[in-house]
Amino acid sequence: MNFDYSDKVKELQKRLTEFMEQVVYPNEATYQQQLNEAPNRWTTPPIMEEMKAKARAAGLWNLFLPDSEYGAGLTNLEYAPLCEIMGRSFIAPEVFNCSAPDTGNMEVLVRYGTEEQKKKWLVPLLNGEIRSCFSMTEPHVASSDATNMETRIERDGDEYVINGRKWWSSGAGDPRCKIAIVMGRSNPSAPRHEQHSMILVPLDTPGVKILRHLPVFGYDHAPHGHAEIEFDNVRVPASNIIWGEGKGFAIAQGRLGPGRIHHCMRLIGAAERALELMCKRVKERVTFGKPLAEQGVIQEWIADSRIEIEQARLLTLKAAYMMDKVGNKVARKEIAMIKVVAPNMALRVLDRAIQAFGAAGVSEDFPLAAQWANARTLRLADGPDEVHRAAIAKLELKAHS
Template sequence: MDFKPSPKSQEYLDRLKAFMDAHVYPFERDYVEYHKKHNPGGDWKRWTENPKLKDLQLKAKAEGLWNLFLPDEEMGQGLSVLDYAPLAEEMGRVYNSAEIFNCNAPDTGNMEVLYHFGNDEQKEQWLKPLLEGEIKSVFCMTEPDVASSDATNIQTSIQPDGDEIVINGKKWWSTGLGHPDAKIAIVMGKTDESAAKHRQHTMVLVPLDTPGVEIKRMLTTFGAYDPPAGHGEVHFNNVRVPKVNLIQDFGEGFAIAQGRLGPGRIHHCMRCIGAAERALQLAIIRSGTREAFGKLLAQLGGNSERFAKARIDIDQARLLTHYAAWKIDEVGVRDSMTEISAIKVVAPNVLQEVTDMAMQIHGGGGLSDDFPLTSFFIQARALRLADGPDEVHQRMISRLEFKKYLGG
């Protein structure tokens, strides 16, 4: 295996770095200040998107830096998962910059679901405008009344009724729910509790303007709403959609979820590596330009050793991320579960540790929005729960190791 970027990947990376330098880094502070001013509270009905974001998206699309995550030559840029890894890492250096390139969650995962599992009508109605960046989407899986880390606990009901499907249930931490352009949700629920454990779940497309869809509230993460997308609680009260909105078939939801979450998880990890690199860079610059007690901060309190450990941890995490990406390309998601789960544990933890160290180096500034460190810390801590908590992935790895050596 060779993790050196392919010529195609390197060419895209060079162009992406140039775009980041010219447009994204100068936009970073504007993004933060705009939402402080225009979207300060939890009233998502009044949230607005920074108009400069659309301008940057048009520039990115014009330069071919669009839908980089999708390996399809026509709908995406024809990049493999491993090809995409250094690009996602570069995007990760600026919080939420992936949206500029239409490479942000949850839209990427939802687009992959529609690309791999959607029918022609669903692709035309929903995938096409998502790929164009005309609308946004939501993925509704986690529930407030059960431990959703175990998907078999999900209580939302998805039942056939003639030519319609009826959905009843509650979801929360539904990312993107507050975005003014959010139009469609992929909802996961149970159809047949008497079926085999992994054949009980179903996924269905639910337009957010369907009668009975009720957004209850937006949720804060460490006190922040993260507008204009945010994470919300939504209830489905006897919601009816046509049966053509069913993705694949009843009982296929769990298999679809595994296919969706595999690439999505590793995309998060790629961005974590970029964020960790940025945090380390900021910490070193700060420590090499500030003095305390007559010495540079870099010379105090074992800081040089902390930088060395961060360098080692980031490089190890990157190698594991690239290995997982390479294996997905080689054998597919189903046979790469150990590697996907491993990096899903490692990358957010590395980002959390490196960012915490960088925040300490920055003193009070590290706790403010003057630097991107608080956003990186929230990102890391949230990702240790999102797409499966650390413990679930560790359990998965352990089960696969036992199966490897003891069978069963």
């Protein structure tokens, strides 16, 4: 593997970094202020649409999509350092139309959608005009084993009828969220991994009820949010099924590989920013007669953070490289490994930065506490660590059988 980034990537890194410095970081506080001052937090702060227009005009748009007909045509390896830069700010991925779960949903539509589905849903998503959510997890079953999913998708004439309860559907709080990709059981008597389908459900369909928004450690993540949704006799045209009945797991494998390694890339950016903030802070603050930066323990935190970030970045790049070269299936061990490594690394780095900041670290004046809460969710939201470890161990044991 060549560790050097191509000229194309270096140029995009430079432009993205400049955009972050000139547009994104200076508007982080404005975004929060507009959200806090709005009569209702489930609205889009106007500054977001302003930043999106600028990013699009600058050609920094849909960089995540490897498909060159619709997106930037970058490989996973090329996208990794760019996604890392976006991960430095909570609001940045959306500014560049590169945020979850839209990215994964758009990839599903590019790969498996019909022409009609692409026209109706993919095009407005690519244009950043609407947003989407992905509804797989259910409150009543252990959803880390997706075969447990109970929501029913049943054919009735020219329609499918959907009944069930989902939760943690991220993004469903946003008023611009118009479409859900819902996974449920359509063929209960088929083999275990052919029982489920994915189907497009417009959120304004009668019977779709958003019951509540689930905060994360007290953060509402508005206007995006994580919703509990009831699907009560929801009827959609039969043409809304994606790829075909029983293809849910086949699609999930395509979706969850690349879509979810993006979280790892962003976490590296979040950890980099935390380390940068920590270094600046400990040079400024003086205790017991000398700057914090001169305390051995703080230097150890800084050194360990640098070591761990570099390790995680190299493994992310290796996973991305393998996905490009040998495909997601052969790269599944590397994908699983980085999904364990990245959030745990980010949590350690963020925790050290919080400690070095003192009480300010847990406040909302700096992004550390919110980033820590987010990184902690990714030990679950990206599939629990234990499930990834089980997959790694299985492959390792098989290799030595």
